[in-house]
Amino acid sequence: xxxxxxxxxxxxxxxxxxxxxxxxxxxxxxxxxxxxxxxxxxxxxxxxxxxxxxxxxxxxxxxxxxxxxxxxxxxxxxxxxxxxxxxxxxx
Amino acid sequence: xxxxxxxxxxxxxxxxxxxxxxxxxxxxxxxxxxxxxxxxxxxxxxxxxxxxxxxxxxxxxxxxxxxxxxxxxxxxxxxxxxxxxxxxxxxxxxxxxxxxxxxxxxxxxxxxxxxxxxxxxxxxxxxxxxxxxxxxxxxxxxxxxxxxxxxxxxxxxxxxxxxxxxxxxxxxxxxxxxxxxxxxxxxxxxxxxxxxxxxxxxxxxxxxxxxxxxxxxxxxxxxxxxxxxxxxxxxxxxxxxxxxxxxxxxxxxxxxxxxxxxxxxxxxxxxxxxxxxxxxxxxxxxxxxxxxxxxxxxxxxxxxxxxxxxxxxxxxxxxxxxxxxxxxxxxxxxx
Numbered sequence: 001x002x003x004x005x006x007x008x009x010x011x012x013x014x015x016x017x018x019x020x021x022x023x024x025x026x027x028x029x030x031x032x033x034x035x036x037x038x039x040x041x042x043x044x045x046x047x048x049x050x051x052x053x054x055x056x057x058x059x060x061x062x063x064x065x066x067x068x069x070x071x072x073x074x075x076x077x078x079x080x081x082x083x084x085x086x087x088x089x090x091x
Numbered sequence: 092x093x094x095x096x097x098x099x100x101x102x103x104x105x106x107x108x109x110x111x112x113x114x115x116x117x118x119x120x121x122x123x124x125x126x127x128x129x130x131x132x133x134x135x136x137x138x139x140x141x142x143x144x145x146x147x148x149x150x151x152x153x154x155x156x157x158x159x160x161x162x163x164x165x166x167x168x169x170x171x172x173x174x175x176x177x178x179x180x181x182x183x184x185x186x187x188x189x190x191x192x193x194x195x196x197x198x199x200x201x202x203x204x205x206x207x208x209x210x211x212x213x214x215x216x217x218x219x220x221x222x223x224x225x226x227x228x229x230x231x232x233x234x235x236x237x238x239x240x241x242x243x244x245x246x247x248x249x250x251x252x253x254x255x256x257x258x259x260x261x262x263x264x265x266x267x268x269x270x271x272x273x274x275x276x277x278x279x280x281x282x283x284x285x286x287x288x289x290x291x292x293x294x295x296x297x298x299x300x301x302x303x304x305x306x307x308x309x310x311x312x313x314x315x316x317x318x319x320x321x322x323x324x325x326x327x328x329x330x331x332x333x334x335x336x337x338x339x340x341x342x343x344x345x346x347x348x349x350x351x352x353x354x355x356x357x358x359x360x361x362x363x364x365x366x367x368x369x370x371x372x373x374x375x376x377x378x379x380x381x382x383x384x385x386x387x388x389x390x391x392x393x394x395x396x397x398x399x400x401x402x403x404x405x406x407x408x409x410x411x412x413x414x415x416x417x418x419x420x421x422x423x424x425x426x
Contacts, residue, residue: 035415039425044397047411047421058422059341060397 001080008073016064019082025053026078034075039068055087116163116201121234124201129237134207137199138166139231141252144196146227147174151220152191152204153212154184155241159205160191166200166228168193188215195228207237213255214246216267216290221253229253235278237261247273248292259301260284270296271315282324283307293319294338305331305346316342317363328352328364328377336360336391343399348373355384359419361391365398374400374423375407381419382410388418395422402426 003010024036033049040046041064046056050071069078114127121137128135136150149172152160161181162168169192170177182191184204193202204210213233214220221230235245235257242262247253248271258280259265267290270276276296281303282288288308293299294317305311305326312333316322317340328337329350338361339346345368359381374396381394394414402424403411411421 033416035412043402043425045421045423045425047415047423049415049418056420057340058395 003069003078003080005069005075005077008071008075010069012067013065016067016082018061018063020059020085021055021057021087022080022082023053023055024050024078024080026050026075028076034072037070040064041066057086125234132207134204134210134237136202136233137231138193138195138202138228139199140195140197141229142226144226146224147172148193148224148227149222150191150193151188151214151218152184153188153215154186154206155209155211157183157185158209160184161203162193162200163203164200165198166193166195188212188218193228199231208240210239211241212244213242215244216246219246219249221251223251223253232256235259235262240264247276250274268292293322316344338363339365348377351376351380353380353384355381355386359386361393363393363395365400367399369396369400371401371404374403378407378410378414382413392418393420397422397424400424
């Protein structure tokens with residue numbers, strides 16, 4: 001799903017079925033790595049530096065009803081997609 | 092005075108039989124053969140034919156001193172991987188990892204190691220105990236429930252038809268247990284019985300149920316119970332000073348971080364813990380200590396302490412931000 005950010009943040013209240021991995025992409029050109037926090041259901045934080053597209057294994061074993069994004073203000077739009085299978089590292 | 096004979100009841104009294112310890116590989120059950128083998132210091136590896144039986148499996152064993160290995164029934168050893176030369180019913184397992192080329196046309200048979208107490212490797216730390224092949228025999232549930240005092244390596248890290256069962260409780264010198272990705276093996280027992288353990292890898296296997304504390308394994312280097320829900324391994328990851336891979340993804344082993352570890356100097360691959368015993372202070376200290384140790388992010392570079400772990404507090408905020416700038420991927424429960 002594509003997510004528009006305002007001042008580097010967004011809150012999406014939408015049911016996301018159980019997933020085991022997700023991918024994150026930014027379509028604008030970035031010069032440096034960007035710190036990202038993706039917060040699921042206000043409780044679980046995925047915290048990382050974004051340097052390019054990322055595939056992320058995360059099995060919360062629960063349905064997500066709310067998703068929050070916190071990142072640099074310069075980021076205007078991102079795309080996150082959720083997958084039922086784990087991303088195979090090194091593949 | 093009447094006895095049973097007079098009362099006519101003797102027919103119901105079972106006759107005493109003398110126990111015959113000689114194994115009958117054709118007739119005795121595997122469990123009876125195991126008992127008999129134990130008395131004779133032998134170790135059995137049951138094999139079962141697969142497909143049309145024309146293929147050759149390679150079985151890798153190692154011993155602390157050379158020992159004879161026999162094969163029963165229709166099983167045969169060969170001296171080449173094609174199964175065309177040196178047909179025999181016995182071979183020698185040497186002190187280096189020894190490949191045995193085995194063919195079994197049909198049915199089942201046993202590999203009989205003649206010195207169970209000298210067996211050191213069912214495979215090695217890097218080689219699986221069996222390389223399966225089309226129409227070749229498989230290891231049909233080899234039970235580890237023997238006294239195997241010198242076994243160091245058990246490796247079957249593949250989704251094979253072959254599998255192991257039984258407890259590691261009698262494998263006191265076990266250093267590496269690697270059945271990553273093997274879906275059929277059912278291994279139980281306590282790592283407390285195996286103080287030399289350095290590698291415990293049961294990732295992807297849902298049937299193994301290991302217990303015990305990593306505090307009993309001071310040489311631990313690698314703990315991977317990812318995807319295995321039945322194992323329950325406790326202990327203090329701060330004491331496992333050589334370990335840089337704790338992957339308990341999907342497993343809720345009650346690990347803690349009590350002893351603060353300042354030497355996270357070897358690269359941290361993965362720390363993935365979901366433990367109800369991990370308090371906020373422990374979670375904070377873990378981030379703070381890894382950050383202050385200066386260890387760079389490498390390889391897996393993930394620290395995942397969500398699930399049952401307590402939430403972070405502001406005490407670790409600076410450390411978390413610092414770790415992220417170093418390239419770590421963090422997953423934690425929000426304050």
